[in-house]
Amino acid sequence: MNSPIIYVGGSKGGVGKSKLAFALIDYLGAQGKKVLLLETDSSNPDVYKAHHPHEGADLVCKLTDLDISDGWIELVNFADAHPGHILVINSAARSNTGIEKYGATLKETLAELSRELFTFWIINRQRDSIELLRGFLNAFPDAVIHVCRNLYFGEAGKFELYNDSKSRQLIEKKGMTLDFPDLADRVADKIYSGRMPIKKALADLPIGDRAELKRWRGKCAEMFQAALKGK
Template identity: 70%
Template sequence: MNETIFYVGGSKGGVGKSQCCFALLDYLLDSGKKVLLLETDTANPDTYKAHHSYEHEGLVCEIANLDVSDGWIEMVNMADQFPEYCLVINSAARSNSGIEKYGMTLRETLSELNRELVVFWMINRQRDSIELLRGFLNAFPDALVHVCRNLYFGTSEKFELYNGSKARQHIEKQGRTLDFPDLGSRVADRLYSERMPVSMALSKLPIGDRAELRRWKNACTEMFRTAFGEK
């Protein structure tokens, strides 16, 4: 089995996809994995901009447009070209339209690529988060999907629509419901505006900001360990 393909989704803006992607990249690199980042938010490629300048042998960053068929073809070709790299896909808002049209390009090549697809699906407390999740599950019924309640929008108990939904029951047959920790807005803004990965920010930010970032990083590590069955 080649390295895993990770898809960070949510299909709408503002649910925390890029922030989750920052955390996942940091976790995988800390774990000694080689990572290929594929940024698909071509309008606001924040994750790409923050990591591209810090590329090294174990981190490669690319951009692709998954609104068109060529983008899906490029993605599959890159997955084939870098089999020893975890592929982390940071999805764009409204990505479900591209998934519905062209998702089969990835779905039907996973076995040939000899890779597993693992999804971290970010949600807020609104109903459309659940509806968009159902659309993704229809396109990738065999993917291992973890739903992340973004605690920026409140405690886990406040996600009432998802907590009592059939979608949650379906997810938890194989995947998990996770709580994605909130990061102080001041620190999150600096990650994006100063275009730094988490590892660099931990050495460059002021001491108070570093303390908050370290707290968040540790909480994210616990979340990913839970997702991967490491605890």
């Protein structure tokens, strides 16, 4: 089995997909894993812009559009060309449309690629987060999906619509419900505005900001470790 494909989804803007992708790439790099970043958010490619200048043998970055069939073909070819790299897909806010039309291109090639598909689906407390999750479940019924409650929007108990939903019951048959920790706005803003990977931010930010980033990074590592279990 080759390295997995990890899809960071949520299918709407502002739920925290890019922040989760930053954390995931940092976690995998700290574990000594090789990473392929596939950035599909063409309007706000923050993750790509932060990591592209730091490309090397262990980090490869690419932009593509998953609203069109060619984007999914490129995704599969990209994965096939780098079997030893974990492919991290940072999805765009509108990506469910492309998933419904063209997601079969990936689904039908996973066996030949010899890769497993894992998903981190980040949600806020609104109903559309859950409705869009159902759309993804319909497209990839066999994928392992971990739902991440973004604690920026409140503590875990406040996510009542998800906590009491049938979607949660379905998710937890294979995946997990996780809590994505909040990061102080001032630190997150500096990472985005400076277009810095977390590793660089830990070297460049002021000492107080670094302390907050280290705290958050440790919490993220605990979350990813529980979900990926050595993948």
